Protein backbone atom coordinates (compact mmCIF):
# COMPACT_ATOMS: atom_id res chain seq x y z
CA UNK A 617 0.00 0.00 0.00
CA UNK A 618 1.05 3.47 -0.64
CA UNK A 619 1.77 5.73 2.20
CA UNK A 620 2.00 9.39 1.74
CA UNK A 621 5.26 10.65 2.92
CA UNK A 622 5.59 13.89 4.69
CA UNK A 623 7.76 16.18 2.83
CA UNK A 624 9.59 18.69 4.84
CA UNK A 625 8.88 22.22 3.76
CA UNK A 626 11.48 23.57 1.50
CA UNK A 627 13.83 25.89 3.27
CA UNK A 628 15.59 28.68 1.55
CA UNK A 629 19.14 27.54 1.86
CA UNK A 630 20.53 31.01 1.82
CA UNK A 631 18.77 31.93 5.06
CA UNK A 632 21.10 29.70 7.04
CA UNK A 633 24.16 31.28 5.62
CA UNK A 634 23.69 34.59 7.33
CA UNK A 635 26.57 35.70 9.47
CA UNK A 636 25.91 35.64 13.17
CA UNK A 637 25.77 39.05 14.71
CA UNK A 638 28.10 39.09 17.63
CA UNK A 639 27.00 40.85 20.74
CA UNK A 640 28.68 44.15 21.07
CA UNK A 641 30.27 44.49 24.45
CA UNK A 642 29.19 48.08 24.41
CA UNK A 643 25.88 46.73 25.57
CA UNK A 644 27.38 45.67 28.85
CA UNK A 645 29.04 48.98 29.34
CA UNK A 646 25.94 50.92 28.55
CA UNK A 647 23.64 48.82 30.67
CA UNK A 648 21.46 51.08 32.78
CA UNK A 649 22.36 51.41 36.41
CA UNK A 650 20.01 49.23 38.44
CA UNK A 651 17.81 50.92 40.98
CA UNK A 652 16.68 49.80 44.40
CA UNK A 653 13.13 48.36 44.21
CA UNK A 654 12.46 49.66 47.72
CA UNK A 655 13.39 53.29 47.37
CA UNK A 656 14.20 53.84 43.71
CA UNK A 657 17.73 55.01 44.40
CA UNK A 658 20.34 54.02 41.84
CA UNK A 659 22.48 51.25 43.26
CA UNK A 660 26.15 51.83 43.80
CA UNK A 661 28.87 49.41 42.85
CA UNK A 662 31.16 48.24 45.61
CA UNK A 663 33.97 45.76 45.91
CA UNK A 664 34.04 42.84 48.28
CA UNK A 665 36.78 41.66 50.58
CA UNK A 666 38.75 38.81 49.10
CA UNK A 667 37.52 35.97 51.25
CA UNK A 668 33.78 36.30 50.99
CA UNK A 669 33.36 33.41 48.60
CA UNK A 670 31.55 35.42 45.96
CA UNK A 671 32.84 35.06 42.47
CA UNK A 672 31.55 38.50 41.61
CA UNK A 673 34.23 41.01 42.44
CA UNK A 674 31.83 43.90 42.15
CA UNK A 675 28.31 43.92 43.45
CA UNK A 676 25.65 46.60 43.65
CA UNK A 677 23.86 47.86 46.72
CA UNK A 678 21.49 50.58 47.84
CA UNK A 679 23.44 52.85 50.15
CA UNK A 680 20.53 55.15 50.78
CA UNK A 681 20.12 55.53 54.55
CA UNK A 682 16.49 56.48 54.06
CA UNK A 683 15.72 53.29 52.19
CA UNK A 684 12.78 51.59 53.95
CA UNK A 685 14.37 48.20 53.44
CA UNK A 686 17.48 49.28 55.28
CA UNK A 687 15.65 51.33 57.92
CA UNK A 688 13.24 48.55 58.80
CA UNK A 689 16.14 46.13 58.84
CA UNK A 690 17.44 47.51 62.12
CA UNK A 691 14.18 46.85 63.87
CA UNK A 692 13.70 43.50 62.23
CA UNK A 693 17.16 42.24 63.17
CA UNK A 694 16.73 43.47 66.72
CA UNK A 695 13.28 41.95 67.22
CA UNK A 696 14.29 38.63 65.71
CA UNK A 697 17.88 38.21 66.71
CA UNK A 698 18.61 40.93 69.23
CA UNK A 699 21.34 42.07 66.92
CA UNK A 700 22.21 45.67 66.26
CA UNK A 701 22.61 45.42 62.56
CA UNK A 702 20.65 45.80 59.40
CA UNK A 703 20.92 44.98 55.76
CA UNK A 704 20.83 46.81 52.50
CA UNK A 705 19.32 45.83 49.21
CA UNK A 706 22.07 44.22 47.18
CA UNK A 707 22.33 42.99 43.64
CA UNK A 708 24.92 40.23 43.64
CA UNK A 709 24.85 39.80 39.89
CA UNK A 710 23.53 42.64 37.81
CA UNK A 711 23.29 40.67 34.57
CA UNK A 712 21.42 37.78 36.13
CA UNK A 713 19.47 40.00 38.50
CA UNK A 714 20.37 38.01 41.59
CA UNK A 715 19.55 39.95 44.73
CA UNK A 716 20.49 39.13 48.30
CA UNK A 717 20.44 41.26 51.42
CA UNK A 718 23.75 42.74 52.38
CA UNK A 719 24.31 42.66 56.11
CA UNK A 720 25.67 45.89 57.54
CA UNK A 721 26.64 46.66 61.09
CA UNK A 722 26.61 50.42 60.85
CA UNK A 723 25.38 53.15 58.50
CA UNK A 724 28.91 53.60 57.23
CA UNK A 725 29.69 49.92 56.82
CA UNK A 726 31.12 49.08 53.40
CA UNK A 727 30.80 52.67 52.24
CA UNK A 728 34.55 52.83 51.87
CA UNK A 729 34.25 50.08 49.30
CA UNK A 730 31.92 51.94 46.97
CA UNK A 731 33.38 52.21 43.52
CA UNK A 732 32.91 55.57 41.90
CA UNK A 733 31.18 55.17 38.57
CA UNK A 734 33.77 55.70 35.91
CA UNK A 735 33.13 57.77 32.86
CA UNK A 736 29.98 59.51 34.02
CA UNK A 737 30.13 63.25 34.03
CA UNK A 738 27.36 63.60 36.53
CA UNK A 739 28.09 65.93 39.37
CA UNK A 740 27.79 64.33 42.73
CA UNK A 741 25.37 65.96 45.14
CA UNK A 742 27.88 65.43 47.89
CA UNK A 743 28.19 68.76 49.63
CA UNK A 744 30.47 69.05 52.59
Ligand SMILES: [Zn+2]
Pocket residue numbers: 652653654655656657678679680683684685705
Ligand atom coordinates in the same frame (compact mmCIF):
# COMPACT_ATOMS: atom_id res chain seq x y z
ZN1 LIG B 1 16.93 51.33 48.69
